[in-house]
Amino acid sequence: MKLNLRIWRQKGPNDRGSFKNYTVEANEHMSFLEMLDFLNEDLIVKGEEPVEFDSDCREGICGSCGMVIDGVAHGPWQGAATCQVHMRHYREGETITIEPFRAKGFPVIKDLVVDRSAFDRIMIAGGYISVNTGAPPDGNTIPIPQDKAERAMDFAACIGCGACVAACPNSSASLFTGAKIAQFALLPQGETERKRRARRMIDQMEKEGFGDCSNYAECEAVCPKEISIEAIARMRREYLKAVF
Amino acid sequence: MKLDSKIPAGPVNEKWDLHKNCIKLVSPANKRKYTIIIVGTGLAGASAAASLGELGYNVKAYFIHDTSRRAHSIAAQGGINAAKNYPNDGDTIWRLFVDTVKGGDFRAREANVYRLAQVSGAIIDQCVAQGVPFAREYGGLLANRSFGGAQVSRTFYARGQTGQQLLLGAYSAMMRQVDAGRVKLFPRREMLDLVVVNGKARGIITRNLINGDIEGHEAHAVLLCTGGYGNVYYLSTNAKNSNATAVWRCYKRGAAFSNPCFTQIHPTCIPQSGDYQSKLTLMSESLRNDGRVWAPKNKGDKRPPNEIPEDERDYYLERKYPSYGNLAPRDISSRSAKEVCDEGRGVGDTGFAVYLDFRDAIDRLGKEVIRQRYGNLFDMYQRITDENPYEVPMRIYPAVHYTMGGLWVDYNLMSTIPGLYVLGEANFSDHGANRLGASALMQGLADGYFVIPYTLGDYLASTELPKVATEDDAFNEATDNISQMTEKLLGINGDKTVLQFHRELGKIMWDNVGMARTKRSLELAIKQIKILREEFWQNLKLIGSDQELNKDLEYAGRLADYFELGELMAQDALLRKESCGGHFRKEYQTGDGEALRNDKEFAYVAAWEYKGEGKKPKLHKESLKFEAVKLAQRSYK
Ligand SMILES: Cc1cc2nc3c(=O)[nH]c(=O)nc-3n(C[C@H](O)[C@H](O)[C@H](O)COP(=O)(O)OP(=O)(O)OC[C@H]3O[C@@H](n4cnc5c(N)ncnc54)[C@H](O)[C@@H]3O)c2cc1C
Ligand code: FES
Numbered sequence: 051m052k053l054n055l056r057i058w059r060q061k062g063p064n065d066r067g068s069f070k071n072y073t074v075e076a077n078e079h080m081s082f083l084e085m086l087d088f089l090n091e092d093l094i095v096k097g098e099e100p101v102e103f104d105s106d107c108r109e110g111i112c113g114s115c116g117m118v119i120d121g122v123a124h125g126p127w128q129g130a131a132t133c134q135v136h137m138r139h140y141r142e143g144e145t146i147t148i149e150p151f152r153a154k155g156f157p158v159i160k161d162l163v164v165d166r167s168a169f170d171r172i173m174i175a176g177g178y179i180s181v182n183t184g185a186p187p188d189g190n191t192i193p194i195p196q197d198k199a200e201r202a203m204d205f206a207a208c209i210g211c212g213a214c215v216a217a218c219p220n221s222s223a224s225l226f227t228g229a230k231i232a233q234f235a236l237l238p239q240g241e242t243e244r245k246r247r248a249r250r251m252i253d254q255m256e257k258e259g260f261g262d263c264s265n266y267a268e269c270e271a272v273c274p275k276e277i278s279i280e281a282i283a284r285m286r287r288e289y290l291k292a293v294f
Numbered sequence: 295m296k297l298d299s300k301i302p303a304g305p306v307n308e309k310w311d312l313h314k315n316c317i318k319l320v321s322p323a324n325k326r327k328y329t330i331i332i333v334g335t336g337l338a339g340a341s342a343a344a345s346l347g348e349l350g351y352n353v354k355a356y357f358i359h360d361t362s363r364r365a366h367s368i369a370a371q372g373g374i375n376a377a378k379n380y381p382n383d384g385d386t387i388w389r390l391f392v393d394t395v396k397g398g399d400f401r402a403r404e405a406n407v408y409r410l411a412q413v414s415g416a417i418i419d420q421c422v423a424q425g426v427p428f429a430r431e432y433g434g435l436l437a438n439r440s441f442g443g444a445q446v447s448r449t450f451y452a453r454g455q456t457g458q459q460l461l462l463g464a465y466s467a468m469m470r471q472v473d474a475g476r477v478k479l480f481p482r483r484e485m486l487d488l489v490v491v492n493g494k495a496r497g498i499i500t501r502n503l504i505n506g507d508i509e510g511h512e513a514h515a516v517l518l519c520t521g522g523y524g525n526v527y528y529l530s531t532n533a534k535n536s537n538a539t540a541v542w543r544c545y546k547r548g549a550a551f552s553n554p555c556f557t558q559i560h561p562t563c564i565p566q567s568g569d570y571q572s573k574l575t576l577m578s579e580s581l582r583n584d585g586r587v588w589a590p591k592n593k594g595d596k597r598p599p600n601e602i603p604e605d606e607r608d609y610y611l612e613r614k615y616p617s618y619g620n621l622a623p624r625d626i627s628s629r630s631a632k633e634v635c636d637e638g639r640g641v642g643d644t645g646f647a648v649y650l651d652f653r654d655a656i657d658r659l660g661k662e663v664i665r666q667r668y669g670n671l672f673d674m675y676q677r678i679t680d681e682n683p684y685e686v687p688m689r690i691y692p693a694v695h696y697t698m699g700g701l702w703v704d705y706n707l708m709s710t711i712p713g714l715y716v717l718g719e720a721n722f723s724d725h726g727a728n729r730l731g732a733s734a735l736m737q738g739l740a741d742g743y744f745v746i747p748y749t750l751g752d753y754l755a756s757t758e759l760p761k762v763a764t765e766d767d768a769f770n771e772a773t774d775n776i777s778q779m780t781e782k783l784l785g786i787n788g789d790k791t792v793l794q795f796h797r798e799l800g801k802i803m804w805d806n807v808g809m810a811r812t813k814r815s816l817e818l819a820i821k822q823i824k825i826l827r828e829e830f831w832q833n834l835k836l837i838g839s840d841q842e843l844n845k846d847l848e849y850a851g852r853l854a855d856y857f858e859l860g861e862l863m864a865q866d867a868l869l870r871k872e873s874c875g876g877h878f879r880k881e882y883q884t885g886d887g888e889a890l891r892n893d894k895e896f897a898y899v900a901a902w903e904y905k906g907e908g909k910k911p912k913l914h915k916e917s918l919k920f921e922a923v924k925l926a927q928r929s930y931k
Contacts, residue, residue, distance in 0.1 A: 062842070079567045081825025087793065088570055094791050094846065099837050102845055104360065106533040108573050109674070111458055112364040134677060159504060160843045166569035167481065170361050174473045175524055179425045183345040183743045185416070186423035190380065203427040203452060206459060239425045 051076055051137075054145040055089065060158050067158065069147070075281040082125065082135040083108060083115060103162040108133040110274055113209035116216070117162045118149040120188055123213035123272040131211060133273040140174040151216035154259040166212050168258040169226060175254035177230045178240050192238050205233040207275040214269035220261030227255045228285035229277050235288055248288035253259065295550060295903045297916045300704040301405045306922040307388070310409045313705070317748055318755035325350035326476075331498055331513040332356070333485045333540055335455070336365030337735060339519030340464035341742025347471030349747060355468070356480040356500055358535050363465050366521050366533040367738065370457025371578040371671075373441055373449035374735040376414035381438050386448040387411045393444060394733060395923045397623060398698070398726020399875035399891065401553070401899070404922055408722045413744040414736055416618045418450055420743055424463040428452050438873025442579050442731020443623045443930070449732045454578055454670050456714045461915055464742070481744060483509070483847060485540045486771040488516065488547045488714065495714035496762045501771045503848065506841040508773050510764035514754060515713045517746065518544060519738075522697040522719035524557065526856045526863070528800020530694035531563060531576040541701050541720050542855040549709040550901035550914060552722035554859065555867035556820070558729055558876045559809050560695035561627035564688075564805040565647040566680055569797070574693040575678060577650070578671055579731050582620045584655035584664065585688070587611050587627070587676055589648045593638035599649055599687045610634055618930040625728045625876045625889075626930060628692035632809050633887070635691075642689045651687035692809060696734060698876065699866075702901040702916075706749035707741060710901075712757070715750065717741035722899065727875025760911060783850050784881040788833030792849045795830050798862060799853070800824065807864050812880045820861055827857040862911065864904060869913065872896045893925050 053074050055150035060067030074089045083105050090100035106114040120126035125135045140146065148162065156164040158179040194202075206229070231248055234240030240247070263282055270279045302313040332343050332355045343355045359365060390411040395402060418436070422428065428450050429437040441449035453457040471477040482503040489497035489510065498511040523538035524530040545551045562577045588609045590602055610630055610725040612619040622630075631648050634640060641647050643728065656664050662682060665672070672683045679689070700722040707715045707723070718738040725733065762768075806819035830853070838844045864889055873882045873889035874896070882890045898915040907910055 077519055077568065077570065078692075080570050081572070084570050084572050087572055090846075091791050094835060094837050095789065097837065100846060102843055106364055106535050107366070107369045108357065108534060109369060109575050111455065112359075112366075112368045112533060114359070115365050130677065136677070136680075163843060166360060170469070170479070170481075170582060173466065174469045176473075178470040178473075179423065180470060181420075181423040181467075182348045183420060183467070183747065184343075186419045187416045189378070189422040189428075190435050194430055195434050196430045199427050199430040199434075202425075203459075206427050206462065207455060209368075210361065210459075233427065234425055237425050237427065239423060254339050 051142040053140060056147040059161055060147040062160055063157055076137050078138040080137045081133060083133050085137055102160045105133055110134045111209060113211035116211045116213055118153050118216060120147050123216040124274055126186050126201040128159040129274060129276045151212050153215045153221035155215060155221060156212060169210050172227055172251055172254045176250035180243060199235055202233045202236040205229040205277060205281055208277055209275060213272045217268040217272040219266055220264055222256050222263045223260035224263040224282045225277060227251050228281035235284060244288060245292035248292045252289050295710055295914055297914050298899055299916055300706060306404055306408045309405050310412055314748055320755045322350060326352055329513040330515050331511060332517045332519060334521060335362035335522055336367035336718060337461055337464055337738035338742045340468045341739050342517055342717060342746050343477050344464060344467035344471055345743050345747045347476035352476040355477060356483040356485060358484050360481050363462060365461060366536045367461045368458045369533060370735055371454045372580050373451035373456045373732040375448050375732040376418045376450060377411055377448060378415050378418060380436060381447045383446045386450050394730055396928055397728055397730040399728050399928060400920060400925055401874055402724055402726030404920060409738055410724050410740050413454035413740045416744060417739045421460055421463050422629050424467055426459045426463040435624035443618060443621045457735060462696040486776045488545050489768050489772050490546045490711060491762050491768045494712045499776055504843055508776055510763050510769040510773060512764055514759050515750060517715045517717060519717045520720045522698050523859060524694045526860050527694040527803045528796050529574050531574050537852040538859050539852050539855050542859055544714060546904050549711045549714055550702040550903050552702040552899050552901045555870060555877050556727050556861040557694060558624060558694045558696040558698060559628040561624055561631060562690045563693035565642060565691040577675060577690060580741050581650060581668060581671060585650040585652050586654060587620050587648060587650055589634045589639045615930045622930050629809055629878060631692055644709055647689040647691045649687035650690045670828050696729055707745055717746060727877055743888045784836055784840060787836045788835050790833050791835055792846055792853055796853050798826055799856060803860055807867055808878050810878050811867050816864045819864040823857060823861045866900055870896055
């Protein structure tokens, strides 16, 4: 099937960037990224610069890929990262607009590649439990009720892709930060440092230029792991407990 | 080159403790004077960085990804083994050790494997303490499952995302050290060479993937944790950035490469659907706990699966291996699928697939139970294939998954270059000719959390390491080499893309150095690879410059290494005139088609030494002794 693509091209962080139009002869079994590979092959053979984008696992778990497809982070299929979108969802002759994740906290590096290192810095501020490698107690010393462990896992499933930020009108990183805080708040292991963790991670999030959460819930709608905004409510509770 | 495995004396179950007793220590005040470079921060690298940082070393970590949390380890689904015996089903350290030696078809070192089994329990404790949300029973205790052909339940898991959760655990422990100022991160850096000064590894050269800068970095020791090389086959379950460049360039600097031909083909992957395909997706092996594998009895039977009556189905694994059935080890299951398809009994459009059927399990347990166990995997399958596995059996086919081969290391994980250590999938050490399911995660974390923190100190405390600087000749020489290679790649100006070349190389490798190999196929591969490599250096087309983000240029450098590595794999396979584990030579099989090992001549680790461009590499042999586990033919009947 023949598709029209409007793709954001930007040579570097200081370039203004603009959309360019392409056509590609795709096949319905291709994944979205394979369609872009295919386009790039064509561009290279013609002597044009290929479109740069990040990807690695191509199965929705590493969080590398990420683009805004027709105005929606990761495209219009719920619970899927860009690499999990398949071309069978498109029709002959359709036009697809492809842009990078846009946010103050995620400067563009080139084309569709953005700098998400702010997420790492939020984690450095407190996204851990302070145990040294050595001889921790036996894994079964502290039982954790199954439903609690499962709930913690729901939040731990975050792949750090940044779609939540890209989708939020305020470019807030609350779902990302909240998911980690919520995971640890649900586990006995996270108890000791819960106040310090909430305070430091949230402070860092603000320092990175991410906005506040105004409950639009756009983040939850695009999250490839369908993480609930309950994470943000939990984060707020943790923060209040930490500062008062 | 002399191989000294440095296996400590004593009975196998006491070696590690005895060794630790006499290891030299670096005093706490001196640790911060040592700079350690870690390349790669998957499970092996991140766990090492965290542990060494905690001890007080000054750690610098380099990796290709924009953040460590994206390393390929993140994609591991099934689980991690540990001999905890929580289910009380008779597991012991000894049993895990024996299973791993046997599973590796007697081509791994007993001493290393024992140590791995010995520290396995502590890994779980460590991860729980870090907040890894492992699956739990209703009573709140950790859950276990049986996995990949084990007869006990010793696999710990976190839904279908075990690798993700373990990596995030190691990543968070490492981030804590970044916060403490003991670990410094260098993201989007690709190591392109090792710097050896006076015979010792003293630094690396990287390319900054954003602006193209070639940078030198010095250290007292270098830890390579760069993962496996399965992508030499083009299509594999590995992530797109997984590559062999770091290990290969170290090989060219004098690190021996071991058993390159030992690759694992995983039996349960979604079959290829077309030429445009960029990678293959693994369906977790846990599916074989309830799914039954079959193919039609008759050749060319094109009926939809549900219309094929019971007596015209061949549940070939259950038929051939009654005691293990659908849980037969990976190499055996993969080869059986290939045989069935080669006989013309394969299914699907291409004829290269067999069925994995849940009909009976759904009848027995109900759809809900199956959904609870495998829901996310079923969804993933449906998303990719547009077929509903609750109603139609899955189609699966084997795919390249893991590489047991890697850089040779001694018991301390040090390569043949002093000061260069190799951890995780990048080394050859623990899995012999075939890796058991859920053992790679265990090994990566064992190496990083529990082995290297001891063995590295021993080297530092006993070795004279004068100061080096990145202005030294050795650094300049390495930097120049890289600039020349880049220039050469960009200057070819041919008309074939990197991807086209990689697809062609992948096909040569898969057809000839894949699941079944012969003298003829291997010789053919060597010939064809040479021809393709020559064409690559004359007809490659790259766009853009080396002063910017240029993924095609990165890719081209990796492919250049795959050509050379692919040839060494074929040579290694050619020389190993026996069948063992994932290495199946058609000439060497038993009457009923099983792998026929030749322990008399081949119970050794092959270690290849680089002899220079265009020269034949030299084979060294480390003979393997089996004192604790008796050499025997594997039997899963
Ligand atoms: C789909 C899939 C599922 C799996 N499931 C399981 C499972 O259930 N259980 C199990 O035990 N095992 C499993 N495995 C195997 C296991 O995941 C891997 O063997 C293991 O995670 C490898 O870890 P590692 O730390 O050695 O390397 P990796 O995680 O591959 O990390 C490599 C690191 O090196 C960096 N790097 C590579 N080259 C360079 C370079 N030149 N310069 C700088 N940095 C570099 C990368 O950026 C990355 O940080 C699975 C594998 C696959 C493919
Ligand atoms: S490439 Fe890994 S999540 Fe898309």
